[in-house]
Amino acid sequence: MRLCSVATVIFAAVALRYSNLSWQEILAIEDFFSQTLFVASYSVIWIAILHHFNLYKINVFLTIVEQSIAIFKSVGYGILGLIIAAFFFKGNSLVDSRLIIGYFGLFALIGLILFRVMVFRALYIFLARKQILHRKVLIVGAGKSGRMMAANLMLDNTHGFEVVGFADDTQPVGSRVFENTYVLGTSNDIPKLVEHYHIDEVLIVIDNISYQRLMEIIDVARNTTAAVKVSSELYDIIPNKLFIESYLGIPVISMMKNHNYMAFLLYKRVFDIVMSLIGLLLLAVPFAIIAVLIKLTSKGPVFFKQTRIGKDGKPFSFYKFRTMYVNNDDAIHREFTKKLIAEAKHTNPEISKTIVNESGEIQQVKKIVNDPRVTSIGRFLRKTSLDELPQLFNVLKGDMSLVGPRPCLPYEWEEYEAWHKRRLSVTPGCTGLWQVSGRSAVGFNDMVILDLYYIENMSPLMDLKLIFKTLPVMLLAKGGY
Template identity: 35%
Template sequence: MIIIGKNSRSALLVNKLREEEEYGIKTIGYVDEPYESGDNINFPSSVKYLGKLSSLKSILNNNIIDEVFIALPVKSFYDKIEDIIVICSERGIVVRIVSDVFLLNHTKNSIDLLGNIPLINISLGPEDTFKLFIKRYIDISLSCLLLILMLPVFVVIFILIKIDSKGPVLFIQERISCNNRRFKLLKFRTMISNAEDIKSELIKMNEMSGPVFKIKNDPRITKVGKFLRRFSLDETPQLYNVLKGEMSLVGPRPPLQDEVEKYSWKQRRRLSVKPGITGLWQVSGRNTLPFEEWIELDLEYIDNWSLGMDLKIILQTIYIVLSQKGAM
C-alpha cells in the first residue's frame, strides 16, 4: 500500500503497521506535495517519497499497489480526496481513509450503513448491542426474582415504618436517568415525613464535597430508617425501577436535577448510561468517598464496562452491604 499525505496521522499508521506484522501490509511509500510535508515527521527509511498528488495516476500505473490509505485532513482536502477515490476506483484499488473526524478522548467510533448511506458513529458509552441486550435480560430476570423473594421482607418493612413514624412508606423522588430522562425513584422512607422541607437548614452540616448532600448522623433519620440504611434495604424498591427499564442493577448513582445543573461537561458524561442500584463507587467506599473520586469511578465504569465487571460489582456489593462498610 501507499499513503497519501505525510503528517502525524500517517506516521502513526506506518508505525502501527510495523508493530502489528499480522496485518501483512507492506508500506512502499507516500505521496504528498513537497510544501505539505512536515520536516518534523519521520517515516522509516523503507517508506520512500513517490511524488506529488498530481503524479498519482502514473505512480499507480508504475507500481504494484493493492491499497491506498488517505491521511489528508478531510475538511481542507475534500475535493482532492474525492479525485483520489475516483482515480483509485478506476483501477480497482481499495481506498481507506484515516479519519480525523472528531477524535476526542473517551469516544468510541464506528461506521454503519443505513441502506446505502454511510454513518460515522461517535459514542461516549458502551456500544456492544448484544452485550447490552444481555445486561438488560439480567436486569429483568434478577429484579423480577428478587422482588418475588423479598415480598415477605417488604411486608415486614412496611409494618415497621408505619409503627415507627407518621408518613408514607415509600419515598418517591424525581431523578435523572440516561441522557437526561426523568423518572420517579422509589425508596423506603428512612426519614421523617418533612425531611425535604428542613434540608435547607442542614446544608451547612453537609459532609460531602461537590453537589451531593450527606450527613453521617442526619437528625432526620428515623430509628427504622437507620437500620434500613445500614443494610441498604431502603434501596430495594428500586428493583421495580430496574424492571421498568429506568435503572440497571449496576451503574452510576442516579442524580438529582439540581446536582446535574452543577456538573462540569466532563461529569455530565456519567449520564450516557443508565444509573444503577449499585456501582463501582458503591464497592470502593460507598459514602466515604469524596464527590470527585465518586465521579472518576463512574467514568471508569463507563469506559471499561463489561458483563464480567457487572458480575464482580454485584458480588462485591453483597459483601460490602453485609459488612456495613462505608454506610452512612
C-alpha cells in the same frame, strides 16, 4: 476451549482414580451423566478463578514469580471448591474422593506451570522478537511519569513494545526525550499521529492533570483505531483486584471499545427484568418486615417517592423505603451538595472534603454524616442499603438497571460540569463501582471517575463482579451513613 481444557483435567483425575476400571464400568457409575453436568458447571467456576488471578489476560504482564504465585493461589482455590462440592454432593459425586481432588490439584498445577509459565511465555517472547506481536506505542505525556513508563517499555525486550514517540502539550514538537525518541505533536494531534505512525496503543501518562482535561484527552484518543490505556493517580480509586491491568509492574487502566454495544444492552435489559422479578419474589417477606418497622417507628408512608435524574438528564420517579421524618426540609442537603460540588470543581484533585470515621481514620465523604432528618430505623436501613430494595421496581420499569451509575437529584444535576454529566449517559443503576469502593467514603470527583470508568468498560462479566462484590459491602455495612 477453556471449558473443555478444565473439564479434561477433572476427567483425567477421575480416570486415574478409577484406572483399574474399564470405561464401560466408569460409565456405569450411578448418575454418571448428571455428574458430568456437575463437572461442566464446576469448570465454569474454575475458569472464573483463573480469570480472577489474571491467568487468561495476555495483556497483564506478570513476572515468572508473579505468575507462579497466581497459579498456586488459583489451584488452591480450585481444590477448596472441589472439597466444598464433595461435601455437598457426598456419596453422589465423581469428586467424592480425596484421590480425585489430589490428582486434580496435581494435574492443574503441572498443566498451568507448563503452559502459562513455560510454553506460553516462550511462545509469546518468540513471536514478540519476530515482530509478529509487535506493538507500536504512543506515550501521551513527556513528563516524569511518561518518561518512566517509556523507559520501562524500551528496556523490555520480551513483549514487543516499540515506543514510537510522545504527544505532549508542554514541550515543543521535535523536542528530544530519549535518543531517537521525540515529541511528535500535542494531545490534539493524537488521531493524526495514530494514522501516520500506525500506532497500536495510546498510553496516557500525564503528571498533575485535571479531571476535565484527562477526560478530554481520553475522548480524543478513543476516536482512533488504537487501543487506549491510562496510567494516572486519578484512577487510584478503582479497586485494583477488580479491573486494573499491569504493564511491567505499572498499573494501567484500559479504555475498552465495546463493539457489541447493542447486543450488550439487550442482554442487560433481559438480565435486569429476570433478576428484578426473582428479587421481588424472594424479598417479599423482608419487604413486609421492613414496612412494619417503618410504620411502628415513625409517622408517614412506607415508601418514599422522589424525582431523580436518569439517562441523558431525563427525570423519573425513584422509589426507596422511607428513612426520614415526613415534612423535613431538604435545605441542609441542598447546601451541602452545592458546596461539595463547588469544592470538587475548584480544588486540586488530591484535596477533597474529609471526615474522621469511628476508627479515627480520615476519609473522603460524599454524604452527610449524622443527618438529623433520618429516623432510627432509617439509619439502620441506610447503613445496610436495605432502603434501596424498592428500586427493583424501577429496574423492572426500565428507569434503572441493576448495575450502573447512581441517579442524582435535580439540584445536584444543575451543579454538574459537562464532564460530570457524562456519568448519566447510560441508564443509572442500583449498584456500581462506587458501592464496592467505599460507598460514602469516596470523594465526589472520584465517584464520577468510577462511573465513567464503568461506562467505558461495562460488560456482562463486570456487572456480575460488581453484583457479587456489593453483597458483602451491604452485609458488613461498609461506608454507609
